[in-house]
Amino acid sequence: MNIERIKGRVNKMAPKMETLNTEENKSDNGSGIASTTDNSLNFKNGIIGKQQSENEDRSFLLKGTKLETEINNNRITDLGNGSEIVYFPRFLSYDDAWRCFDYLNTQIPWTRPTIRVFGRSCVQPRDTCYVASEGLPKLVYSGYQPQPYSWHRFPLLLQLLRAVEEAISGSRYNSLLLNRYSGGNDYVGWHSDDESLYGPTPQIASLSFGCDRDFFLKKRPSKSSPSQVLEKKSKDEPVSKRLKRSNNTDQHSFTLKHGSLLVMRGFTQRDWIHSVPKRAKVDAVRINLTFRLVL
Template sequence: MYSNKFKKPENEEVKEESGRGKQSIDLGNGSEVIYIQRFIGFEKSWEFFDYLNKHIPWIRPTIRVFGRQCLQPRDTCYVASPGLPELVYSGYKPHAYSWDDFPPIKDLLDMVLEALPGSKFNSLLLNRYKGGNDNVGWHADDEKLYGPTPEIASVSFGCEREFLLKKRPMKSSQERRLDDEPTSKRLKKSSHFDQHSFILKHGSLLVMKGYTQRDWLHSVPKRAKAEATRINLTFRHVVV
């Protein structure tokens, strides 16, 4: 399910295709989101969920946010091909497991690549949200190791959660210094920007492409009614 909470810009186009509930949303300026609601069948999705929930070596790390240490509000695990630069975020450097450690994940990778011809993924960040308080705040996956136009494919299992996209505020030449400020501080200085909301279904696939990480921020907010567990896999390509 997709909803636009604000007025759709003239240059934005939403295309829907029959079958698996595929939607393509042109966000403008080279940014695009693809959402396939029924990417994996219901029963097969539960098989993946059960495997991931029981066999992934989940960890809830301590991270550094605005100079303070805190427990990350979700579990995580990292898988990557050999020879890639190390991933580091918020002062945390996860251990990189091999694709061969988790054969069903390799099957998922093949399914994603089949659905997205021409795409390339060599790393995977997994997250487990164990209830409504688990979340991820506003951010962009714009680390340099992903290149200028990263494609990120996100597969979800279990509890439905809301996924939000919010456009970064436009910056004048005098405001470019804000790039050195934390994202949350920059957001407070903007009065209005476009926002989109997706309800990520069990077995769905959402893909962010083009300049989405440059021009947009995304989050999975807290939701009191989300009592069950959600597992999310984000396939990425690290530029070597």
């Protein structure tokens, strides 16, 4: 699909959903409601790239320029018990983010693998690619083991890696899982990134490009919890309606915008699950990069 057509569709169809938790913008007053605050968190501008000739294809590049980032307008969501989300609605500038999108959409060797879910084989409902440093333990999820590509095969990914590490104080990453959602029927169901190779408290940084999509978080249910029984009874009901009915402190939602950065850290993967649900009215592409540290 032509990049200008994708831009047009994204601009027209980006979801305008705000966080469902109306209490998030209030400080915790002891009532147990999660608090969300603005904080710079020692984030700083990332730097991208080396010099390049002016006649190179502009779609491949942020090389030789300073990456424009917005680091002060962030929201911290305290999920409780050592779990935390940091969200930057516009981490990358609009133009830089579109240059990244164009490169990722056309230069990454996307594949749509067959996976196993609840004992059944099915085609994964999104495209994927895996990049990792040499010598790391193999990643396996849903019965699928992706073959890792080298960072050096995709210079822009290496540049983005460095920019994210420079932006998040004390962070280090050595692997990257990329996903491409071709439209509203592509999605990722409820899950947590709690594979043992990431350790007990992984810090996962997620960059989004293209169409805005809803991102939901909910507290991991216990096997006998009433909320789990209720969810089974209403499994055909839209996710947004189920979340509105649940306790606000047990669920959160964000709109993952073009050029945004969301960081999950602490015990988020142990205590919470997340999803990007289907959206019938969305027909534009979203690309997501999740940076991870394999121990």
